[in-house]
Amino acid sequence: MLTRTLGAISVIALAACAAFTSGPASADDNDGFSQGDGGSHGRPVKVMIISMFGPEGQVWLDRLGPWREITVDGLSPDYPTVHCNKQDVCVMTTGMGHSNAAASIMALTFSSRFDLRRTYFMVAGIAGIDPQQGTVGSAAWAKYLVDFGIQWEIDGREIPPGWNTGYLGINTTSPTAKPPLDYRTEVFQLNTQLADTAFALSRSVVLSDNAQAQAARAKYSYAPANRPPAVIQCDTLAGDTWWSGTLLGQRARDWTKILTDGNGVYCTTQQEDNATYEALKRAASVHKVDLNRVAVLRAGSDFDRPYDGQTSADNLLNYAAQGGFTIAIENLFRSGNPLVQDIAAHWGEWRDGVPKR
Known part of the structure; x- marks a missing residue:
């Protein structure tokens, strides 16, 4: 339930923002860029890469x-x-958190500047990661988007006897019950064929690593936490509260299972993805985008829970010491670019939908 992005990294993000909003590249009207506006629908886009903050x-x-x-x-x-x-291929940045993501995606999809009806959207951002599913630097393609924030909560010091958490679904009576999904944004299932194709294209790429991340991994006594980063498939949990802890981490696993009827596997935690998808869903309802063309890639920048002997507070407050930020950013590119390039280079195969290969 966190976008493991800022905090101590604010200065980096602001510096990147300055570079990100610099003037347009020098180009004349015959430089190979798309010139037409796509008629009344705007400029056509093959791939829209959605990032959440500058880096x-x-x-x-x-x-x-x-x-x-x-x-x-x-x-x-x-x-x-x-x-x-x-x-x-286009790149846009939403700003961090549910509110920024929803507002920016709505502005994009309802703008007359673009024709997004055949566009593939790839969310590419960093996240906290479950050490039982991946490690810092690992890049995970999701099939389910789960919202961790839409729950009832009782202070953990006051939970009833027999409960193992203070969280429960809204309008339920126990932590193990599936809620009625009245908000309609609690869980989304992505196009499995697109997720599998993205994974197949990227699973063998060589990922970035560094000595600091290797030292952080070595403190975990089990795999895959203590192994090198890899491209994996598992699901992502959204919520604006940045959390850390073994007990909260177990709730994240359990909540994902509850909302996906046992099919989802929690592994990354961030802030925006359910909000991003809901905004795309609103656009799809008036035929501006195709929800079958949405992929979500999250790379682990830090562990969501401590190693044995570490406190949850130390894991949270010293997340930057894990060394995962720079390699997670790099690995978003290394694992996401094969999909981007395949779509752009073989548009005839992708234009009418995800190709069967």
């Missing part, structure tokens, strides 16, 4: 340019433009 977007901007900047009314004032290249 997540910058890793793409540094590699896939040159870029043309397109200002969109209603985007975050920190990230007011969408960057698009000659391959019709």
Whole structure:
């Protein structure tokens, strides 16, 4: 339930913001960029990469340019433009948290600047990670998006006898009951074929690592926490509260199982993805986007719970010491770019939907 992004990293994000909103790349009207506006529907886009804050977007901007900047009314004032290249691949940044994600995606999808009806959307952001499913630097493709914030809560010091947590689904009577999903945003299932294709394209890439992350992993006595990073498949949990702890982590696992009827496997925790998807869903309801073209990639920047002998407070307050931030950012690119390039280079196969391979 956290986007493991800021805190001590605020300065990095603000510096990246300055680079992210610099003037448009030098280009004349015949430089290979898409010139038409797609008629009344706007500029066509093959892939829209959705990042949440500066460094997540910058890793793409540094590699896939040159870029043309397109200002969109209603985007975050920190990230007011969408960057698009000659391959019709675009990068946008929402700002962090549920509110920023929902507002920015609504502004994007209801803008007349773009034709997004055939666009593939790839959320690419960093996250906390469950050490029983992955490790710092691992990149996980999700099939389920689960909201951790839509729950009832009783202070953990006051929970009833027989309960193992102070959390329970809204309008239920015990922590193990599935709620009626009255909000309609509690859980979403992504296109399994797209998730599997993305995983197949990226599963063998060589991921970035560093000595600091290796030292942090070695403190865990079990795999995969203490192994090198890998591209994996498991599901992601959203919520604006940044948490840490073994007991909260177990609730994250249990809540994912409850809301997905036992099919989902929790592994990453962030803030935005259910809000992003709901905004896309609203756009899909009026045929502006196709929900079958949404992929979510989250890379572990820190562990969501302590190693044996460490306190949850120490794990939370000293998350940056785990060394996962820079490699997680890099591994978003390394594991996400194979999908981006396959779509852009083989658009004839992807144009009408995810190809069967």
